[in-house]
Amino acid sequence: MWNALKCDFCGDCLVECRYAGFDQDKAVQEMKLLAEGKEADILGLCITCVACTDTCPTGADPSNLIFQMQEKIGTAPLVVNTKPVCEALAKGLEGRGAPVEIIPGDIDQPVLSFDSFEYKQFPEGTLDSRLFKGLTKVRGPEYMSLTGCVHMGGESLIRKYAGKVIDKLAELGKDIVYLHNEGYALAKVKTAELGISVPFKFRHLYEYLLDYLKTHRGEITPLNKKVAYQANCASRWLPEQEAWLDEIFSLIKVERPLRQYDKLNALCCGGPIMGANRNLAIEIQENNIKDALDCGAEAMIxxxxxxxxxxxxxxxxxxxxxxxxxxxxRMALGEIPWPDKLTH
Ligand code: SF4
Ligand code: SF4
Structure with missing residues (x-):
């Protein structure tokens, strides 16, 4: 959450933003305008990648200020383009959308939360995978992670509905495993910022996978592959997930090649701006994939x-x-084969 007291208006966040193209003076001027609640050029240029929050040396959370201002001003192409989606999400969070879907599991096993994503948005076979055998699966608009609303001018939805989403998950009376890290970011980071307590235990998908792989260590066939990693924007709020992923890779013998667009320098997938600026989205994607190929990656995760x-x-x-x-x-556990041929 934006904290003006932590900002010394150095401008580094917007100088480092690869989509702004600002020099130091312009960056400082823009941050001052935003902090005063005024319109600034960055609102139209920002693609909501959250990288500047990662860059800020003081923890002031500049991307949150930008997202608040994008919503307040409301004219950024990205915001205009996604307004109907944001309105539909709010309706769903009020319980006026599609019903909750629950696939019951074993009584002593946790819940796997798909947030508001459709089950079919995850790879075929996910629901039936041995990885998640016995877990109760849930999804629905009222379980939405909310953190993704910043990509559509809906930053205020986090503050408005965070407690409601947590209460809805608490009704299940079980521990939660978040299949998507946006849900984990809500439970771990955003609730803490908002002073909301979370009355259940929860785990990040990587923590869960790591435990599973360690328990089934003898069933792992080393993959011996090089794979590039596409971290999503919520990863910026969760630095701890890097170590979990590295350990997963180590267990299944996957190498994460050093490449330009990784970790602090990771690129957005292009999703948030696909509707508002398709050409820029395609350019980012091509640069990202070329970088992975140049580093010898045999796949992108x-x-x-x-x-x-x-x-x-x-x-x-x-x-x-x-x-x-x-x-x-699943490939390391022999459940599905490595994709020798491109079938996507
Ligand atoms: S948000 Fe951080 S990086 Fe940006 S101007 Fe303030 S202190 Fe500097
Ligand atoms: S969120 Fe990303 S695109 Fe937006 S200002 Fe920060 S670094 Fe730039």
């Missing part, structure tokens, strides 16, 4: 269904298999 969907066509076109992180683990 995604962990968000939006990243996965928007990268399907360009990865296929450029000859780089794209694999969802759960499928990568």
């Amino acid at each position: 995604t962990m968000c269904p939006i990243c996965d969907a928007v990268l399907r066509r360009p990865t296929s076109k450029m000859g780089l298999p794209k694999i969802f992180i759960t499928d990568l683990c």
Whole structure:
């Protein structure tokens, strides 16, 4: 959450923003305008990648200020383009959308939350995978992670509905495993910022996968592959997930090649701006995939269904298999084969 007291108006966040093209003076001027609640050029240029929050040395959370202002001003193409989606999400969060879907599991097993994503937005076989055997599966608009609303001018939805979403999950009376890290970011980061307590235990998908792989260590067949990682934007709020992923890769013998667009320098998948600025989205995607190929990656790993969907066509076109992180683990466990041929 934006904290003006932590900002010294150095401008570094917007100088480093690869989509703004600002020098230091312009960046400082823009941050001052935003902090005063005034319109600024960055509102139209920002693609909501959250990288500047990662860049800020003081923890002031500049992207949150930008998202608040994008919503307040309301004229950024990205916001205008996604307004109907945001309105539909709010309706769903009020309980006026599609009904909750629950697939019951074993009484002593946790719940796997798909947030508001459709089950079919995850790879075929996810629901039946041995990875999630016995877990109760839930999805529905009222379980929405909310953190993704910042991509559509809906930053206030986080503050308005965070408590409601947590209460809805608490009604299930079980521990929660978040299949998508936006849900985990809501439970771990955003609730803490908002002073909301979470009355259940919860785990990030990577923590769960790591535990599963360690428990089934003897059933792992080393993949011995090099894969590039496409971190989604919520990863910026969750630095701890890097170590979990590295350990997963180590267990299944996957190497994450050093490449330009990784970690702090990771690129957005292009999803948030696909409707508002398609050419820029395609340019970002092509640069990202080329970088992965240049570093010898044999596949690109995604962990968000939006990243996965928007990268399907360009990865296929450029000859780089794209694999969802759960499928990568299923491959190591012999449940599905490595994609020798591109079938996306
Ligand atoms: S938000 Fe952080 S990086 Fe940006 S101007 Fe303020 S202190 Fe500097
Ligand atoms: S969120 Fe991303 S695109 Fe927006 S200002 Fe920050 S770094 Fe730039």
